[in-house]
Amino acid sequence: MKIALIAHDKKKDEIIELAKQYKDVLAGHELYATGTTGTLIMGETGLSIHRMKSGPLGGDQQIGAMLADGQLDLIIFLRDPLTAQPHEPDVSALLRLGDVQRIPLATNARSATVMLEAMKNKIYFA
Numbered sequence: 001m002k003i004a005l006i007a008h009d010k011k012k013d014e015i016i017e018l019a020k021q022y023k024d025v026l027a028g029h030e031l032y033a034t035g036t037t038g039t040l041i042m043g044e045t046g047l048s049i050h051r052m053k054s055g056p057l058g059g060d061q062q063i064g065a066m067l068a069d070g071q072l073d074l075i076i077f078l079r080d081p082l083t084a085q086p087h088e089p090d091v092s093a094l095l096r097l098g099d100v101q102r103i104p105l106a107t108n109a110r111s112a113t114v115m116l117e118a119m120k121n122k123i124y125f126a
Contacts, residue, residue, distance in 0.1 A: 001073040001124070004063045005033040005041060006055065006094075008085065011078035012037060014109045016044050018076070022116040023047060029119075032066065034059035060090040067097045075105040076112045 003026065007015035019026060019041045031049040033041060038051035052059040066072050075098055077091075085091055098105035106112035118124070 001029045001119075002066075002071060003029050003031050004066070004072050004075045004077070005031060005037055005049070006060065006063065006075070007037045007078040008055075008080035008083065010080040010083060011109075012040055015076065015078050015112075016040055018078075018109060018112055018116065019045050019047065022120065025116055025120045032063065032072070034063065055090070056085075058090075060094050064090070064094045064097050067094065067101055067103060070101065072101075072103055074115060075103060076115070077105060077107055078109060078112065079107045 005015060005019065015037060023045050026045075026047055031047060032038075032052065033049045034052050035054040035057070038049040041047060042049050052062040063072070063075070067075070075094075077094070079091065095105065095107075104115055106115050
Protein backbone atom coordinates (compact mmCIF):
# COMPACT_ATOMS: atom_id res chain seq x y z
CA MET A 1 0.00 0.00 0.00
CA LYS A 2 0.99 3.60 -0.57
CA ILE A 3 0.40 5.59 2.61
CA ALA A 4 0.60 9.35 3.18
CA LEU A 5 1.50 10.71 6.63
CA ILE A 6 0.68 14.34 7.42
CA ALA A 7 0.38 16.24 10.70
CA HIS A 8 -0.19 19.83 11.68
CA ASP A 9 2.44 21.32 13.99
CA LYS A 10 0.59 20.61 17.24
CA LYS A 11 0.04 16.99 16.14
CA LYS A 12 3.62 16.12 15.15
CA ASP A 13 4.34 14.35 18.45
CA GLU A 14 1.21 12.21 18.02
CA ILE A 15 2.10 11.09 14.50
CA ILE A 16 5.66 10.30 15.59
CA GLU A 17 4.32 8.14 18.43
CA LEU A 18 1.98 6.34 16.05
CA ALA A 19 4.83 5.73 13.62
CA LYS A 20 7.02 4.39 16.42
CA GLN A 21 4.25 2.14 17.75
CA TYR A 22 3.39 0.80 14.27
CA LYS A 23 6.85 0.92 12.74
CA ASP A 24 6.78 -2.76 11.78
CA VAL A 25 3.41 -2.31 10.05
CA LEU A 26 4.45 0.85 8.20
CA ALA A 27 7.81 -0.59 7.14
CA GLY A 28 6.06 -2.98 4.78
CA HIS A 29 4.51 -0.17 2.76
CA GLU A 30 5.55 2.75 0.56
CA LEU A 31 5.37 5.89 2.69
CA TYR A 32 4.93 9.52 1.67
CA ALA A 33 4.83 12.57 3.92
CA THR A 34 4.87 16.31 3.90
CA GLY A 35 8.35 17.73 4.52
CA THR A 36 8.69 18.39 8.23
CA THR A 37 6.49 15.49 9.27
CA GLY A 38 8.49 13.09 7.09
CA THR A 39 11.82 14.34 8.42
CA LEU A 40 10.70 13.97 12.04
CA ILE A 41 9.26 10.47 11.53
CA MET A 42 12.37 9.29 9.68
CA GLY A 43 14.59 10.67 12.45
CA GLU A 44 12.65 8.88 15.17
CA THR A 45 11.94 5.58 13.40
CA GLY A 46 14.44 5.10 10.58
CA LEU A 47 11.53 4.42 8.21
CA SER A 48 12.08 5.23 4.55
CA ILE A 49 9.72 8.03 3.50
CA HIS A 50 9.30 9.93 0.24
CA ARG A 51 9.17 13.54 1.41
CA MET A 52 7.13 16.25 -0.26
CA LYS A 53 7.34 19.96 0.45
CA SER A 54 6.14 21.32 3.76
CA GLY A 55 2.34 21.56 3.90
CA PRO A 56 2.12 25.37 3.73
CA LEU A 57 4.64 25.37 0.85
CA GLY A 58 2.60 22.99 -1.32
CA GLY A 59 3.13 19.58 0.27
CA ASP A 60 -0.60 19.12 0.87
CA GLN A 61 -1.19 19.88 -2.81
CA GLN A 62 1.48 17.39 -3.86
CA ILE A 63 -0.20 14.69 -1.77
CA GLY A 64 -3.55 15.83 -3.21
CA ALA A 65 -2.24 15.39 -6.76
CA MET A 66 -1.14 11.85 -5.93
CA LEU A 67 -4.57 11.21 -4.45
CA ALA A 68 -6.35 12.60 -7.52
CA ASP A 69 -4.23 10.34 -9.74
CA GLY A 70 -5.14 7.24 -7.71
CA GLN A 71 -1.61 6.85 -6.36
CA LEU A 72 -2.46 6.56 -2.65
CA ASP A 73 -4.26 3.85 -0.69
CA LEU A 74 -4.45 5.40 2.79
CA ILE A 75 -3.90 8.80 4.38
CA ILE A 76 -3.18 9.57 8.00
CA PHE A 77 -3.59 13.32 8.42
CA LEU A 78 -3.55 14.36 12.06
CA ARG A 79 -5.25 17.73 11.94
CA ASP A 80 -5.31 20.44 14.57
CA PRO A 81 -8.95 21.56 14.51
CA LEU A 82 -8.38 24.30 17.09
CA THR A 83 -5.70 26.30 15.28
CA ALA A 84 -6.27 28.28 12.08
CA GLN A 85 -4.04 27.02 9.27
CA PRO A 86 -2.71 29.44 6.63
CA HIS A 87 -3.18 26.74 3.99
CA GLU A 88 -6.70 25.69 5.07
CA PRO A 89 -8.03 25.67 1.47
CA ASP A 90 -5.37 23.06 0.61
CA VAL A 91 -6.36 20.99 3.64
CA SER A 92 -10.04 21.14 2.68
CA ALA A 93 -9.25 20.16 -0.90
CA LEU A 94 -7.21 17.19 0.30
CA LEU A 95 -10.03 15.96 2.53
CA ARG A 96 -12.54 16.39 -0.31
CA LEU A 97 -10.32 14.42 -2.70
CA GLY A 98 -10.06 11.62 -0.16
CA ASP A 99 -13.84 11.37 -0.14
CA VAL A 100 -14.10 11.60 -3.94
CA GLN A 101 -11.49 8.87 -4.41
CA ARG A 102 -12.94 6.80 -1.54
CA ILE A 103 -9.55 6.56 0.16
CA PRO A 104 -9.48 5.75 3.88
CA LEU A 105 -8.38 8.92 5.66
CA ALA A 106 -7.76 9.21 9.40
CA THR A 107 -7.83 12.74 10.79
CA ASN A 108 -7.08 11.94 14.43
CA ALA A 109 -4.89 9.50 16.35
CA ARG A 110 -7.73 7.17 17.36
CA SER A 111 -9.01 6.67 13.82
CA ALA A 112 -5.41 6.20 12.64
CA THR A 113 -4.95 3.53 15.32
CA VAL A 114 -8.03 1.66 14.06
CA MET A 115 -6.60 1.65 10.54
CA LEU A 116 -3.11 0.64 11.62
CA GLU A 117 -4.48 -2.15 13.81
CA ALA A 118 -6.47 -3.43 10.83
CA MET A 119 -3.29 -3.44 8.76
CA LYS A 120 -1.39 -5.15 11.56
CA ASN A 121 -4.04 -7.87 11.61
CA LYS A 122 -3.99 -8.17 7.79
CA ILE A 123 -7.45 -6.68 7.43
CA TYR A 124 -7.22 -4.42 4.41
CA PHE A 125 -9.81 -2.02 3.14
CA ALA A 126 -8.91 -1.84 -0.55
